[in-house]
């Protein structure tokens with residue numbers, strides 16, 4: 001019995017993951033954990049979907065260069081992305097309407 005609930009949650013998570021996996025770039029998968037695959041998860045995380053790609057990319061580069069005061073997780077996260085990956089994820093989230 002104790003195993004059933006975690007397994008059900010895992011199965012549900014995998015099902016949701018597969019539904020979006022087709023167009024979710026690898027570099028954007030980590031973003032989806034917090035911002036949602038559609039870039040507009042409810043809660044304290046800011047929505048990023050549908051903003052101009054140049055704006056998202058420049059924000060990410062500012063995080064990477066530690067130019068955004070009071071940021072929490074983003075500077076550390078973006079440091080792991082290459083310049084090309086920054087453009088890829090920015091384009092992906094910008095394209096969501």
Ligand code: HEC
Pocket residue numbers: 027028030031032033034035044045046047048056059060070071072073074075077078081089090
């Ligand atoms: C661990 C959760 C988490 C992950 C993973 C994450 N973010 Fe964020 N994101 C945040 C939080 C929280 C903020 C608010 C700034 C801060 O505290 O760092 C934010 C802010 C942003 C902003 C600025 C939004 C604005 O309007 O100011 C952008 C753009 C962004 N994230 C894009 C991304 C992208 C692209 C990825 C994947 C590479 C990503 N985030 C991964 C939590 C996350």
